[in-house]
Amino acid sequence: DAGVIQSPRHEVTEMGQEVTLRCKPISGHDYLFWYRQTMMRGLELLIYFNNNVPIDDSGMPEDRFSAKMPNASFSTLKIQPSEPRDSAVYFCASSVYRTGGETQYFGPGTRLLVL
Amino acid sequence: AQKITQTQPGMFVQEKEAVTLDCTYDTSDPSYGLFWYKQPSSGEMIFLIYQGSYDQQNATEGRYSLNFQKARKSANLVISASQLGDSAMYFCAMRVGTGGFKTIFGAGTRLFVKA
Numbered sequence: 001d002a003g004v005i006q007s008p009r010h011e012v013t014e015m016g017q018e019v020t021l022r023c024k025p026i027s028g029h030d031y032l033f034w035y036r037q038t039m040m041r042g043l044e045l046l047i048y049f050n051n052n053v054p055i056d057d058s059g060m061p062e063d064r065f066s067a068k069m070p071n072a073s074f075s076t077l078k079i080q081p082s083e084p085r086d087s088a089v090y091f092c093a094s095s096v097y098r099t100g101g102e103t104q105y106f107g108p109g110t111r112l113l114v115l
Numbered sequence: 116a117q118k119i120t121q122t123q124p125g126m127f128v129q130e131k132e133a134v135t136l137d138c139t140y141d142t143s144d145p146s147y148g149l150f151w152y153k154q155p156s157s158g159e160m161i162f163l164i165y166q167g168s169y170d171q172q173n174a175t176e177g178r179y180s181l182n183f184q185k186a187r188k189s190a191n192l193v194i195s196a197s198q199l200g201d202s203a204m205y206f207c208a209m210r211v212g213t214g215g216f217k218t219i220f221g222a223g224t225r226l227f228v229k230a
Binding site: 031033042043044045048050055056089091093095097102103104105106108109111 | 148150152158159160161162165167206208210216217218219220221222223
């Protein structure tokens with residue numbers, strides 16, 4: 001089975017540009033998460049979806065960030081306009097809850113650098 | 116407040132010995148899940164083990180076991196027979212909220228396995 005797929009793996013952009021990160025969750029998983037990892041703040045949950053519906057976006061830093069999940073196999077995280085402080089590794093993860101246990105499987109991450 | 120605390124920034128262990136990585140948590144919700152992840156230098160996040168708050172037995176997955184002490188609110192990871200490939204960053208995480216999947220992460224512990 002393919003794992004969580006993220007693209008691009010690396011992104012370098014200039015301040016003010018729009019950045020779109022993409023994620024394909026594992027088939028059959030009904031939860032999708034977007035995380036950001038920085039040295040200063042560690043791993044932060046930005047937003048998560050259940051069955052394509054955003055459930056908690058309290059971690060989204062500000063209005064420049066938006067996330068969508070138009071269907072069960074695709075999600076995007078958009079930053080517009082981007083700023084240098086957005087530089088981080090962005091992870092997408094997917095999960096399915098079953099009686100007896102749960103796991104979150106992470107994608108490889110997108111390393112974003114905003115100049 | 117919901118919180119995950121990992122008090123060991125770095126740990127050393129001799130190859131083939133066991134090591135315990137500490138994790139304490141704080142939540143008032145009776146339903147929660149506890150996770151451990153491994154992040155090697157390559158950057159991916161690898162799920163290791165899960166413990167549910169209602170689970171009576173400690174979780175085990177191969178060389179990994181979770182020492183769950185509910186009254187003390189601790190969920191320590193035990194790695195038996197350490198291998199050089201275990202050198203990595205280890206994160207403890209907690210899924211909080213009944214019916215919700217918001218997940219918070221600790222700051223991590225960097226493990227160094229010595230030959």
